Amino acid sequence: MKEWLKSNKKVTRVIKDVAELANYLWQRGWAERNAGNISYNLSGMIGEEFSQMEDYPIFNLDRSYDALKNGYFFVTGTGKRMRDLARSPMKNACILKLTGEGNKYHIISRNKKNLYDFRPTSELPTHLSIHEQLVLNKSENRAVVHTHPNELVALTQIKEFTDEARINHVLWGMHPESVVFVPRGLALVPYTLPGTENIARETLKRLSDSDVIMWEKHGTFAVGVDVLDAFDKIDILSKSAQIFFMVRQAGYTPEGLSDEQIIELKKKFHSEY
Numbered sequence: 271m272k273e274w275l276k277s278n279k280k281v282t283r284v285i286k287d288v289a290e291l292a293n294y295l296w297q298r299g300w301a302e303r304n305a306g307n308i309s310y311n312l313s314g315m316i317g318e319e320f321s322q323m324e325d326y327p328i329f330n331l332d333r334s335y336d337a338l339k340n341g342y343f344f345v346t347g348t349g350k351r352m353r354d355l356a357r358s359p360m361k362n363a364c365i366l367k368l369t370g371e372g373n374k375y376h377i378i379s380r381n382k383k384n385l386y387d388f389r390p391t392s393e394l395p396t397h398l399s400i401h402e403q404l405v406l407n408k409s410e411n412r413a414v415v416h417t418h419p420n421e422l423v424a425l426t427q428i429k430e431f432t433d434e435a436r437i438n439h440v441l442w443g444m445h446p447e448s449v450v451f452v453p454r455g456l457a458l459v460p461y462t463l464p465g466t467e468n469i470a471r472e473t474l475k476r477l478s479d480s481d482v483i484m485w486e487k488h489g490t491f492a493v494g495v496d497v498l499d500a501f502d503k504i505d506i507l508s509k510s511a512q513i514f515f516m517v518r519q520a521g522y523t524p525e526g527l528s529d530e531q532i533i534e535l536k537k538k539f540h541s542e543y
């Protein structure tokens with residue numbers, strides 16, 4: 271696997287990006303213990319070299335992902351720490367190949383002898399559901415990032431900000447960049463048990479009309495052309511939430527941008543508004 275990775279520059283680049291991102295997430299304090307998970311659609315970056323699958327362990331999925339049949343994915347492992355992923359990505363993540371039926375997968379970066387109870391993230395249903403939708407939409411986005419950004423999660427602990435219009439108005443109002451780079455805003459998914467098909471379904475419903483999906487009282491999901499692009503969207507909204515709390519902690523009420531100023535920014539930077 272080591273030799274094969276060395277020869278595949280595209281996959282090596284993805285893994286380097288993931289390690290860099292894992293370090294950021296840890297440095298920001300968004301990655302307590304095993305918090306967060308990352309995936310990337312590698313389909314088209316890997317040739318015919320993994321067609322004999324007998325040596326590789328096989329696992330069932332709870333449903334089939336028809337648009338992802340025979341697809342390859344880089345996926346972080348369940349229970350793994352971001353700070354460990356940053357140092358040793360291939361020990362804390364894996365490469366999966368979905369079968370021709372799309373309802374099972376092989377872990378191709380480990381053979382049966384060195385599996386060591388490794389399993390992909392418990393949020394695999396949400397990651398794969400998002401990837402399937404991205405493929406169906408012919409999206410250029412291949413990366414999916416889930417993390418626990420403190421200030422954004424804290425906002426969803428405040429009743430008035432469980433109203434989507436209000437939370438977006440506050441976030442956009444704290445910094446013009448948030449309107450420029452996150453124009454469709456944050457979608458709120460009411461608290462749902464993590465690691466389930468149910469939360470995957472609820473998340474998917476909001477993929478097409480938002481830039482960042484917030485699982486109330488838990489964390490965020492974002493997609494991007496690469497993992498750093500996905501991270502940027504969360505980071506920008508997180509900055510807005512930080513400014514909000516900073517002003518509040520100083521004993522003031524943040525003024526925010528007006529509706530007119532927010533609309534003016536959307537019109538200048540996004541032709542569809």
Ligand code: 13P
Nearest residue numbers: 304306307348349391392
């Ligand atoms: P995993 O360790 O299974 O990836 O779970 C982390 C997490 O953030 C769950 O939502």
Ligand code: ZN
Nearest residue numbers: 305306488489
């Ligand atoms: Zn989580």
